[in-house]
Amino acid sequence: MPEPPQVKAAAVEQPSPAAPPRETCDSWKPAPFDPKSSRFYSERPAGSYRRFSEGNEAGGCGGLPECPRTEPVTGMTDWLTLPRTGFNICPTCYQAVFAKSEFRNHFQPILRPTNEAIACDFGSSPWYRIAWLLTLKHERRDLRLLHHVTNVAASPRGEPCPGNRKVARNWLTVNDPYTKRPMTEFTVCYQCAMTVEALLPNLAGLFVQLGPGSQPTRQVCALHFTPKRRQFVQFFDALETTSDTAYTAGQAPDIAGLAQELRRLSVGYPCREDSPVHGGLWHVMQSLPELTVCGACFDEVVRPRLDEGNSVAQNFFMSTQRLPVATCQLYSARMRDIFQRACRRRDRDYLEAKVLERRTIETDIYDELLKLDRAARNDARSEKLVERLVSEWKRWE
Ligand SMILES: [Zn+2]
Ligand SMILES: [Zn+2]
Ligand SMILES: [Zn+2]
Structure with missing residues (x-):
């Protein structure tokens, strides 16, 4: 995807x-x-x-x-x-x-x-x-x-944290001892990761590469700071209390517990919109597996229709599915309108056509953006192109 x-x-x-x-x-x-x-x-x-x-x-x-x-x-x-x-x-x-x-x-x-x-x-x-x-x-x-x-x-290795911008980089994350896999929904820039390890020395070595020799991927730093961003406080708190508990007990940090807490804070709520979530749980439609919906949007948009016994809403799988990577398809006003219209008309074909159309455009725009990222020209012309693609995407998301 x-x-x-x-x-x-x-x-x-x-x-x-x-x-x-x-x-x-x-x-x-x-x-x-x-x-x-x-x-x-x-x-x-x-x-x-x-x-x-x-x-x-x-x-x-x-x-x-x-x-x-x-x-x-x-x-x-x-x-x-x-x-x-x-x-x-x-x-x-x-x-x-x-x-x-x-x-x-x-x-x-x-x-x-x-x-x-x-x-x-x-x-x-x-x-x-x-x-x-x-x-x-x-x-x-x-x-x-x-x-x-x-x-x-x-440090010469550390570019500054890109803040709340999504950029192509090699990201760091935490290995989840339970799944034995890097936690791909918690991506952190080099500078923020190394700073955490420097401030909480018993967490040294916590952060690992997102993938072996991985290509740069477009992500947002989970530890970026803005003054009102509550998630920053919660993430740092999970890290600090894990470090403190280990010190107090004279033991190694409980990384499994930390990973679980970071996952809880990362996934599902609030909606991650068009940012890909790796290994997350999704509501998926049986006849249209391309329609992946996060827990927050499902509760807001689909569940009320399900409670009414609507046949389009009833086509979702009863339980959530874990997917390698997915984005939410039902956060924009446009897609929510389409979903409501499909429910009113009980028209799954209409919904399918619209979801697949959005998918195609998403893929095309993404490929264009990736090309610009790889070229890394940073000139006025590339910036214009990025702006144009982003506003184009805004019409379709
Ligand atoms: Zn950062
Ligand atoms: Zn000052
Ligand atoms: Zn959502």
Whole structure:
């Protein structure tokens, strides 16, 4: 099955307006990890980053300032850095977090070229803030974790995380000890994977190549960060609590449990739309196996018709099917209209014609996009072509 095209390069997200910068963050410190506590919605105990994030959302003192330089700016002469690194921190973040800490002297002013647009790393990347939270949690007397993050960022192998854009790359994932296969629905970019291993050292070696000598595939990084993205918090929480539990018990991390939790967070809900899901469970029509529907869209669109006893809806298999790779076919308003019309007319032929037509177009557009990806020209003309294909796909998805 072809992988459908990238939807679009989303606009850069700004952090939501929050509390004004605070003088210090002395008032916030993560409580010690307690595997038996269960203060939140999940059956799993929360790690320090999730507790921090939820405290922040609830208006509590997250302790970290609203950074004024999350977007690159030119002309600033007041950057600070950690010696011998490419790390940049703005005076607002430095004053709020480090100036009154024992680490105040670890930072140095640095004059970066003023014509170069630079963002505050501490304000714009979640990994430095996580490194800081873990430094507090483990009561570390050094800034080694921040240095680890800067080292990964500077690694020649690591392109920056592509964020919420779907791009062609060689991806990393986690091996599921239960299925003995890489978890292809949890794809992570090199930089995010190596950063996690650097921050949670007992998870070193966790991430593996998606496939042996694999071709680049078009995916989104599961660990990409945007300020309101709850899944980022949940994924990191699964990783952090797995690491913590192993430390507390003095045992190797429970990778089978972690894989199960990551799978739970990755598959089914919410709909992955045109992103391919590998090894997932799907609702499939008996007379039309090309019509694969995710659990969320099935519940929303098909199940109500099934409850009415509609014969088109009743043609779905009673149980879900595990498929090597599939995309949801019933998330767009256009396809939902077609499905409803087919149900009203009890017309499976009409539905079949429309589903197969969509499939053909999906394959054609995908092939075109892959060609452009492989050529990797990155010029204005290729960008125009990608845009044209993506908007063409929007009409058919
Ligand atoms: Zn900042
Ligand atoms: Zn990433
Ligand atoms: Zn769906």
